[in-house]
Every structure is written in C-alpha cells, then in structure tokens.
Amino acid sequence: MGLDVRFPIGGMFSIIGAMLTIYGIASNPAIYEKSLGINVNLWWGLVLLVFGLVMLVFAYRATKA
Amino acid sequence: MFVLGIGWVLRRVIKNSEDFFLSGRSIPAWIAGLAFISANLGAQEVIGMAASGAKYGIMTSHFYWVGAMPAMVFVGLFMMPFYYGSRARSVPEYLKLRFDEKTRGLNAITFAIMTIFSSGISMYALAKLFELVLGWSFHGSIILSAVIVLIYIFLGGLTSAIYNEVLQFFLIVLGFLPLVLLGLKDIGGWSGLTAKLATVATNAGFEPGAWTHSWKYMDSPSHNPMGMEWFGLVMGLGFALSFGYWCTDFLVVQRAMAAGSMTAARRTPLIAAVPKMLMPLLVILPGMLAIGLHASRGGFLPIGSDGQPEYNLAIPMLLAHYLPTGLLGLGLTALMASFMSGMAGNVTAFNSVWTYDIYQTHIRPGQTDAHYLRVGHAATVFGILASIAAAYSATRFNNILDMLQLVFSFVNGPLFATFLLGMFWRRTTGHGAFYGLLTGTITAALHYGLTLPRGAVPGIKGGFLGAVLHVYPSEMALNFWTALFAWTGCFVATLLISLVTKRTKTDEELRGLVHSLTPRVQEGHMPWYKRPVTLAVGILVASTILNIIFW
Numbered sequence: 001m002g003l004d005v006r007f008p009i010g011g012m013f014s015i016i017g018a019m020l021t022i023y024g025i026a027s028n029p030a031i032y033e034k035s036l037g038i039n040v041n042l043w044w045g046l047v048l049l050v051f052g053l054v055m056l057v058f059a060y061r062a063t064k065a
Numbered sequence: 066m067f068v069l070g071i072g073w074v075l076r077r078v079i080k081n082s083e084d085f086f087l088s089g090r091s092i093p094a095w096i097a098g099l100a101f102i103s104a105n106l107g108a109q110e111v112i113g114m115a116a117s118g119a120k121y122g123i124m125t126s127h128f129y130w131v132g133a134m135p136a137m138v139f140v141g142l143f144m145m146p147f148y149y150g151s152r153a154r155s156v157p158e159y160l161k162l163r164f165d166e167k168t169r170g171l172n173a174i175t176f177a178i179m180t181i182f183s184s185g186i187s188m189y190a191l192a193k194l195f196e197l198v199l200g201w202s203f204h205g206s207i208i209l210s211a212v213i214v215l216i217y218i219f220l221g222g223l224t225s226a227i228y229n230e231v232l233q234f235f236l237i238v239l240g241f242l243p244l245v246l247l248g249l250k251d252i253g254g255w256s257g258l259t260a261k262l263a264t265v266a267t268n269a270g271f272e273p274g275a276w277t278h279s280w281k282y283m284d285s286p287s288h289n290p291m292g293m294e295w296f297g298l299v300m301g302l303g304f305a306l307s308f309g310y311w312c313t314d315f316l317v318v319q320r321a322m323a324a325g326s327m328t329a330a331r332r333t334p335l336i337a338a339v340p341k342m343l344m345p346l347l348v349i350l351p352g353m354l355a356i357g358l359h360a361s362r363g364g365f366l367p368i369g370s371d372g373q374p375e376y377n378l379a380i381p382m383l384l385a386h387y388l389p390t391g392l393l394g395l396g397l398t399a400l401m402a403s404f405m406s407g408m409a410g411n412v413t414a415f416n417s418v419w420t421y422d423i424y425q426t427h428i429r430p431g432q433t434d435a436h437y438l439r440v441g442h443a444a445t446v447f448g449i450l451a452s453i454a455a456a457y458s459a460t461r462f463n464n465i466l467d468m469l470q471l472v473f474s475f476v477n478g479p480l481f482a483t484f485l486l487g488m489f490w491r492r493t494t495g496h497g498a499f500y501g502l503l504t505g506t507i508t509a510a511l512h513y514g515l516t517l518p519r520g521a522v523p524g525i526k527g528g529f530l531g532a533v534l535h536v537y538p539s540e541m542a543l544n545f546w547t548a549l550f551a552w553t554g555c556f557v558a559t560l561l562i563s564l565v566t567k568r569t570k571t572d573e574e575l576r577g578l579v580h581s582l583t584p585r586v587q588e589g590h591m592p593w594y595k596r597p598v599t600l601a602v603g604i605l606v607a608s609t610i611l612n613i614i615f616w
Contacts, residue, residue, distance in 0.1 A: 005096055005231055006096075008232065009231070009232060009235055012232070013235070013239070016395065020391055020392065020395070023391045024391065027389075027390070027391065031389040031390055032389055034386065034387060034388075034389055035247055035387055035388065035389050035392075036247060036250060036251055036387075038247070040243055040247065040388065040389065040391075040392050041389065041391040041392050044243045044392055045391075047239075048239060051239065
C-alpha cells in the first residue's frame with residue numbers, strides 16, 4: 001500500500017496555514033495596507049489550516065476503514 | 066519570503082514517497098481526476114490564461130466551456146476504451162500498434178519539438194518572474210532558470226511527477242484564490258469590473274461589453290478583441306485544437322491510462338472536467354482584473370517593446386500589488402514550483418522520446434544501456450539549450466497562450482484527424498496515417514507562412530513565405546485557423562491515401578484498437594448515477610449554462 005496523497009497535502013497545508021496564522025498575528029499591521037487593510041495572512045492562514053486538517057482527518061479515517 | 070523555503074523543504078521530503086500513486090485502486094476517484102487536470106494546469110496555463118483574459122476578455126472562457134468540456138467528455142466516453150484497452154502506455158505507442166513504426170516516428174518528432182517549445186515558454190515565464198522579483202536582467206534570469214532546471218532534473222526531480230502535480234494543483238488554487246478575492250473586492254465586484262472593462266473595450270474601438278460577453282459580439286471578427294466569428298471559433302478552437310489537445314496530448318492522457326480499471330479510466334477525464342469548469346474564475350478573472358486596473362489607474366501593467374501592455378505579467382503584478390509578505394511567498398512558491406516542474410517534465414519527456422522513440426528505434430538500435438543513458442543525458446542538456454532559444458522566441462509574444470496554442474495547432478490539430486480516422490475507420494492504413502499527418506503539418510506551416518496577425522512583422526509570428534495572403538485580427542485567430550486547416554489537410558489526405566493503399570493490419574491485429582472491432586464496455590449493471598454517461602451529460606449541461614450566463 002502506498003501513502004495516501006491526502007497525508008502530505010494535509011500536512012503541508014496545516015503547517016503553512018499555522019505559520020501564516022502566527023505570522024499574521026505577530027506582523028506589523030502596516031504591511032496590510034496593500035491588501036485593502038485586511039490581515040490576509042491571518043485569515044487565509046486559518047483557511048489553509050482548516051483545509052489541511054480536514055485532509056488529514058479524511059486520510060486518517062481512510063486508513064481505519 | 067519565508068514560505069518559499071518551507072515549500073521547497075517539504076517538496077524534497079515528500080519526494081521520497083514515490084510510487085504511492087501507482088499503488089492504484091486505493092486512490093479515491095477525485096484524486097485521479099485532479100491528477101488529470103494538474104498535468105494541464107501548469108503555471109504556463111495560469112499565466113497564459115490570465116494574459117488572454119486581459120488581452121481578449123471573457124472570450125478566453127471558450128477555451129474551457131466550448132473547448133475543454135466537450136473534448137474531455139469525448140475522451141472519457143469514446144477515446145478511453147481504445148487507449149486503455151490497447152494496453153499502450155503512450156500515445157506514440159498506440160500509433161505504432163494501430164499503424165506502423167514510421168507514423169510513430171513522425172509523431173515522436175513533432176512531439177519532441179512541442180516539448181521544447183513548452184519548456185521554453187515555462188522558462189520564459191520563470192525568467193520574467195525572476196526579473197520582476199529579483200530585479201535581474203532578462204538574460205541573467207534566463208540563465209538562472211536554465212541552471213535551476215538542470216540541477217532539478219539531475220537530482221532526479223521528476224520521480225513522482227503525478228504526485229507533485231496534485232500538490233501543485235492545491236498550491237495554485239489556494240495560493241491564487243485570495244488574490245482573486247482581493248482584486249474583485251478592490252475593483253468593486255463584478256459590476257465594478259464590467260464598468261472598468263467597458264473603458265478598455267471602447268478605448269480599443271469595440272462595443273462597451275466586448276470584454277465581458279463571451280458570445281454576444283461574435284457575429285463578426287471585427288466586433289470582438291479575439292477577432293473571431295462563431296464558426297471559426299467553434300470549429301478551430303472547440304473542435305480541432307481542443308479535441309486535438311485533450312485527445313492526443315501524451316502528458317495528459319497518460320494520467321488516465323494509469324487508472325485501475327476501464328471504468329475508472331473513462332471516469333477520470335469526466336471527474337477532472339468538474340473543477341476544470343470552474344478554473345476560469347481563478348485564471349481568466351485575474352487577467353480581466355489586471356487590465357481593468359490598467360485602464361482605470363494608468364499603467365498597472367508595464368508596456369512591452371511592441372507598445373502593447375505585457376499581458377504575461379498580469380498575475381505577477383497582481384501578486385506584488387495585493388499580497389503582503391507571507392502570503393506573497395505562498396503565491397510565488399506556487400508559481401515557481403509549477404514553472405519548474407513544467408520545464409522539467411517537458412525536458413524529461415523530450416529526453417525519453419528522443420532516446421527511445423527516435424534514437425534507439427531509427428538511428429542506432431542495439432547499443433548498450435550505458436550508451437543510451439549517455440545519449441539521454443546529452444539530450445537533457447540539448448533540450449535545455451533548445452528551450453533557451455524557445456524562451457527567447459517567446460519574448461516576441463505578449464501573451465504566452467498565443468504561442469502555446471500556435472505550437473498545439475501544428476502538433477495536436479492534425480494528429481487528432483489521424484486518431485479520429487484510425488479509431489473509427491478500420492480501413493485507415495499506415496501509409497495514409499503517415500502521409501496524412503505529414504500533409505497536415507505541412508498545411509499548418511503553409512497557412513502560418515502565408516498569413517499574419519494584424520500589426521506583426523513577417524518572421525516568427527508568420528508570413529515568412531514571402532507573400533501574405535490574409536491578415537488576421539489577432540494571433541489567436543490565426544492559431545484557430547491554422548489548426549482547422551491542419552486538421553482538414555490531415556483528414557482529407559489520410560482518407561484519400563488510405564483508399565488507394567492496401568491495409569497492412571488484419572482485423573485480428575486491430576482488435577481493441579478500432580471502434581468497430583472492440584467489444585463494448587458493459588456498464589449496464591451499474592446504478593445510473595455512477596455511469597460515465599450520466600456524468601458526461603451533467604457536465605455538458607453545466608457548461609451550457611455557464612455559456613449562457615456570460616453570453
């Protein structure tokens with residue numbers, strides 16, 4: 001049995017998402033002027049994190065079945 | 066920039082888990098489908114479609130809703146049984162089984178040329194990106210990209226191509242989506258965009274809606290930016306180019322050949338069509354946003370040497386404009402990773418086609434493996450050098466999709482006629498296929514050599530045969546007609562030559578390769594909603610609806 005593609009995808013996006021989220025909290029708000037004042041690192045980081053975790057959950061459930 | 070590094074590290078780690086894809090049946094169908102479009106959704110496509118969105122407006126969506134959708138349905142329903150059933154592992158191999166060695170050889174040569182151009186176009190786009198981000202000169206950037214690809218290939222970067230492609234698919238989608246959302250919010254939603262694009266259209270001398278209606282202005286070539294009327298578009302793009310691309314492009318079709326069963330192989334392109342249908346949102350819309358901003362804020366896109374905006378830079382400029390440090394890294398990683406694998410994939414394909422389908426078969430058969438390995442290495446280096454030349458010729462096109470489709474019109478357009486006849490008419494002979502394909506390619510060259518897009522000088526953009534018989538309103542119009550001419554030339558020549566030459570293959574030899582000699586796929590036992598036909602009808606209905614919405 002090979003590795004389910006959802007593990008690496010989920011893992012990768014969870015890590016990137018988490019990093020972006022943390023960066024979004026810690027970064028200077030001035031850099032968000034170009035993105036219309038929205039802290040895109042924070043919000044998109046959260047989106048990626050959720051996406052990554054969902055992938056991981058599905059991949060994990062597939063190994064149980 | 067920090068995400069850039071992370072992306073790379075992860076890619077290296079993940080690469081070790083090779084054959085997970087070929088492990089076959091455990092893979093959910095939707096992932097096989099994603100691999101199918103990932104093979105097609107390179108950065109080339111992203112940059113090219115965005116450039117076309119800027120240059121031609123919403124009419125670019127015809128590549129999806131008129132071109133790709135019916136073609137993918139056709140591949141799934143009608144072509145896959147032969148590809149999959151023949152047990153051929155590549156498109157040239159199918160040609161050898163169905164026709165003969167020389168047809169395979171000719172296809173291998175045109176395919177090799179196509180890979181060089183594709184890789185060159187990716188190289189050009191990557192160099193442009195380096196130029197923008199690092200501030201290097203274009204020459205320096207080209208050399209940098211060539212060196213990176215060489216290292217990438219020699220490190221064995223392509224061991225699990227399909228795997229990387231799925232990963233990149235998600236990187237591209239999730240890396241660009243925030244860009245589209247921000248851009249759309251900034252410009253004031255769809256209505257804001259329509260208003261801005263009306264200025265673009267009237268400045269160019271068209272009706273205000275020319276950039277935002279896909280069919281309305283196609284009554285005459287002079288009414289729309291693409292310079293097409295509906296017949297040429299439907300036949301040239303919808304039929305010759307799209308069917309040619311999706312039915313015969315080796316890199317794409319191969320993904321479905323790896324499926325676990327006949328039904329899975331047939332369903333792969335159909336499942337792939339669903340996300341493909343939504344792609345215009347992600348790749349064409351940014352181009353339209355960029356040209357809208359260009360018109361309303363003045364000089365958003367840099368002006369190229371031909372006095373036109375550099376449409377190719379639509380996505381990179383938007384990235385730099387909207388994304389802050391952090392997310393910007395994600396967007397750039399997505400682009401670069403995809404250029405890199407696009408180049409590496411094409412150079413590797415060139416290497417194997419040259420070494421096995423041409424050199425070993427026709428030039429020097431019967432040498433040692435070590436000999437062929439050396440030839441392969443030399444081919445890789447040669448492929449990269451040739452790509453550099455192709456990258457420089459790409460600088461002459463302000464829209465890389467124009468150039469890409471030009472190459473496709475030479476290669477895939479005529480090849481599709483060969484396949485169509487070969488698969489559905491058992492009387493088609495090897496001589497017919499070979500000379501037909503040759504005629505088709507020459508027809509393409511003649512048509513290209515005798516016509517020009519408006520405003521271009523004879524040379525790389527056509528018209529090099531001295532006389533210019535016709536001037537098309539745009540590069541894309543020329544491509545569509547080239548493809549249609551090439552298809553017709555190949556079709557007629559194959560038909561006539563087959564009628565006057567003897568068949569060399571018996572019915573028995575053609576079993577599984579030709580429609581009338583292949584047992585029908587039995588799917589009657591499946592519930593109706595799981596059958597490929599149901600899915601196919603759904604896709605066609607949905608793309609018709611999309612066409613009507615943006616009429």
